[in-house]
Amino acid sequence: xxxxxxxxxxxxxxxxxxxxxxxxxxxxxxxxxxxxxxxxxxxxxxxxxxxxxxxxxxxxxxxxxxxxxxxxxxxxxxxxxxxxxxxxxxxxxxxxxxxxxxxxxxxxxxxxxxxxxxxxxxxxxxxxxxxxxxxxxxxxxxxxxxxxxxxxxxxxxxxxxxxxxxxxxxxxxxxxxxxxxxxxxxxxxxxxxxxxxxxxxxxxxxxxxxxxxxxxxxxxxxxxxxxxxxxxxxxxxxxxxxxxxxxxxxxxxxxxxxxxxxxxxxxxxxxxxxxxxxxxxxxxxxxxxxxxxxxxxxxxxxxxxxxxxxxxxxxxxxxxxxxxxxxxxxxxxxxxxxxxxxxxxxxxxxxxxxxxxxxxxxxxxxxxxxxxxxxxxxxxxxxxxxxxxxxxxxxxxxxxxxxxxxxxxxxxxxxxxxxxxxxxxxxxxxxxxxxxxxxxxxxxxxxxxxxxxxxxxxxxxxxxxxxxxxxxxxxxxxxxxxxxxxxxxxxxxxxxxxxxxxxxxxxxxxxxxxxxxxxxxxxxxxxxxxxxxxxxxxxxxxxxxxxxxxxxxxxxxxxxxxxxxxxxxxxxxxxxxxxxxxxxxxxxxxxxxx
Ligand code: MLC
Numbered sequence: 001x002x003x004x005x006x007x008x009x010x011x012x013x014x015x016x017x018x019x020x021x022x023x024x025x026x027x028x029x030x031x032x033x034x035x036x037x038x039x040x041x042x043x044x045x046x047x048x049x050x051x052x053x054x055x056x057x058x059x060x061x062x063x064x065x066x067x068x069x070x071x072x073x074x075x076x077x078x079x080x081x082x083x084x085x086x087x088x089x090x091x092x093x094x095x096x097x098x099x100x101x102x103x104x105x106x107x108x109x110x111x112x113x114x115x116x117x118x119x120x121x122x123x124x125x126x127x128x129x130x131x132x133x134x135x136x137x138x139x140x141x142x143x144x145x146x147x148x149x150x151x152x153x154x155x156x157x158x159x160x161x162x163x164x165x166x167x168x169x170x171x172x173x174x175x176x177x178x179x180x181x182x183x184x185x186x187x188x189x190x191x192x193x194x195x196x197x198x199x200x201x202x203x204x205x206x207x208x209x210x211x212x213x214x215x216x217x218x219x220x221x222x223x224x225x226x227x228x229x230x231x232x233x234x235x236x237x238x239x240x241x242x243x244x245x246x247x248x249x250x251x252x253x254x255x256x257x258x259x260x261x262x263x264x265x266x267x268x269x270x271x272x273x274x275x276x277x278x279x280x281x282x283x284x285x286x287x288x289x290x291x292x293x294x295x296x297x298x299x300x301x302x303x304x305x306x307x308x309x310x311x312x313x314x315x316x317x318x319x320x321x322x323x324x325x326x327x328x329x330x331x332x333x334x335x336x337x338x339x340x341x342x343x344x345x346x347x348x349x350x351x352x353x354x355x356x357x358x359x360x361x362x363x364x365x366x367x368x369x370x371x372x373x374x375x376x377x378x379x380x381x382x383x384x385x386x387x388x389x390x391x392x393x394x395x396x397x398x399x400x401x402x403x404x405x406x407x408x409x410x411x412x413x414x415x416x417x418x419x420x421x422x423x424x425x426x427x428x429x430x431x432x433x434x435x436x437x438x439x440x441x442x443x444x445x446x447x448x449x450x451x452x453x454x455x456x457x458x459x460x461x462x463x464x465x466x467x468x469x470x471x472x473x474x475x476x477x478x479x480x481x482x483x484x485x486x487x488x489x490x491x492x493x494x495x496x497x498x499x500x501x502x503x504x505x506x507x508x509x510x511x512x513x514x515x516x517x518x519x520x521x522x523x524x525x526x527x528x529x530x531x532x533x534x535x536x537x538x539x540x541x542x543x544x545x546x547x548x549x550x551x552x553x554x555x556x557x558x559x560x561x562x563x564x565x566x567x568x569x570x571x572x573x574x575x576x577x578x579x580x581x582x583x584x585x586x587x588x589x590x591x592x593x594x
Contacts, residue, residue: 008156028070038078045075049063063080095545098545099124111125171485184351204280407443412437478513
């Protein structure tokens with residue numbers, strides 16, 4: 001069989017890797033796939049995708065795909081790019097209505113589904129769509145492996161705009177599509193290469209969702225472009241992750257019975273060989289769960305696990321997407337006997353922007369470090385009275401009168417920044433300054449840290465370090481590394497017959513960083529309903545419409561919600577009035593898992 005592939009910059013780089021070295025491992029089946037098979041399978045998948053639309057051009061079209069984490073996801077993703085199209089990963093955990101919203105908003109031309117998710121895809125496409133995308137089922141790889149494929153490389157059409165689109169919540173009531181063109185994805189991967197030094201010898205354990213920038217760029221594209229191996233576990237489970245980390249260090253050796261289809265990951269007897277994991281990137285909730293699962297491991301696994309996370313084997317452990325509480329950072333260093341979690345700051349719209357460094361002197365507690373190579377960062381201070389913005393110049397980090405540290409909004413510019421919100425010029429305009437800086441909405445200070453920022457991690461990690469202070473809007477909640485819009489949840493709550501009025505807030509939580517809480521005034525129907533409508537019923541009602549992580553974990557029913565003359569709720573005051581002070585909330589969150 002002959003199949004052609006477009007020599008896009010991204011595919012060209014992947015094709016330059018050693019074809020015999022391992023690109024992807026599906027942990028659940030024990031199957032390993034080399035870079036050579038990856039390129040051939042991408043060519044086959046592209047061929048099949050184009051056939052499914054009668055060989056029409058897909059250039060610039062959005063292609064949604066519901067495929068579980070693993071080799072199939074990677075092949076599909078790259079096959080879409082190789083068709084000059086825009087990859088739109090759809091989360092299998094999201095309810096049909098949310099997926100329909102994304103397919104409608106993006107006007108996706110095709111939906112690709114793996115065999116596992118074909119029923120779900122059919123249900124999504126069944127009704128409620130403004131247009132009907134073609135449904136294409138991803139072929140299996142093993143059955144095709146027998147057929148040799150000749151890959152013929154062609155040049156991409158000029159002006160082709162392939163890339164990826166991710167949906168993200170913000171201060172609007174509905175998620176927006178963030179357009180990340182191929183050049184932007186490459187810039188995001190390159191800056192991480194320079195800062196984190198991904199190597200062909202790296203083996204990364206992938207436990208993150210694949211509809212986010214953290215899981216797709218940091219943990220997939222960046223390692224693939226460096227020739228590293230990525231091993232996928234479907235969904236995070238702390239006990240399973242510990243077993244995998246420990247496997248190479250168990251006394252009976254690192255061989256666990258398992259079959260691998262192309263042999264690259266097997267020993268002579270056909271058993272799978274587990275390589276030590278060298279690279280692990282996750283959100284604080286994951287690190288916290290790893291720590292709390294450790295004491296219940298058997299002593300054999302504890303010993304092997306400790307070895308696995310030592311500096312000698314796990315060369316890089318990264319925490320991001322939410323701020324890392326100091327106790328988790330310290331406990332991880334204690335358990336690993338010296339490994340220090342590296343913190344960094346990023347966002348869907350900008351990839352990674354600021355990072356601590358590889359040198360331990362540049363892993364500064366509570367700091368996200370320095371602007372990454374090619375990323376321009378500035379802090380814009382707002383005058384509370386006039387609303388006027390001033391850029392905080394270097395050396396002017398303190399107010400000359402009060403001596404206090406000056407806080408400003410983080411603004412970003414450079415090749416790693418997204419191009420636009422999909423078909424939403426008003427939102428795009430609102431989030432950029434007139435001179436082209438992206439307004440992140442996050443507030444930070446800059447501070448010189450003695451002994452750090454002296455260029456030991458690279459020339460980019462010099463000068464004062466950035467420390468995130470919080471968010472500009474109380475309507476953006478970060479829970480378990482997921483960004484949640486309070487307005488979106490309020491909109492969904494208001495659609496429930498039992499709700500007359502509501503406000504959604506973020507409360508501090510040990511387990512999640514923040515957790516979503518709803519304050520509700522019941523409607524007449526809610527008051528008169530024979531059965532009580534409590535947190536369980538609210539969660540059940542909302543789960544039909546929004547992904548489970550967005551559903552409030554707490555509910556307080558009140559008589560009224562105080563609003564100002566503009567009809568707005570002061571959320572800080574509301575939290576204090578309804579939930580009490582931070583200490584009381586903290587104790588509440590410790591008393592239960594939620
Ligand atoms: C799950 N639940 C959550 C939740 N995740 N609730 C609040 N916040 C979350 N993030 C709910 C479930 O629906 C379930 O409800 C209950 O909590 C317990 O579920 P679980 O099975 O224990 O949780 P789990 O599915 O294991 O998920 C936890 C997690 C996951 C931490 C592994 O949230 C996760 O993978 N987070 C990472 C997100 C991420 O990649 N963010 C990066 C965004 S990019 P019930 O009712 O069923 O009991 C970005 C830019 C950057 O931010 O800088 O990186």
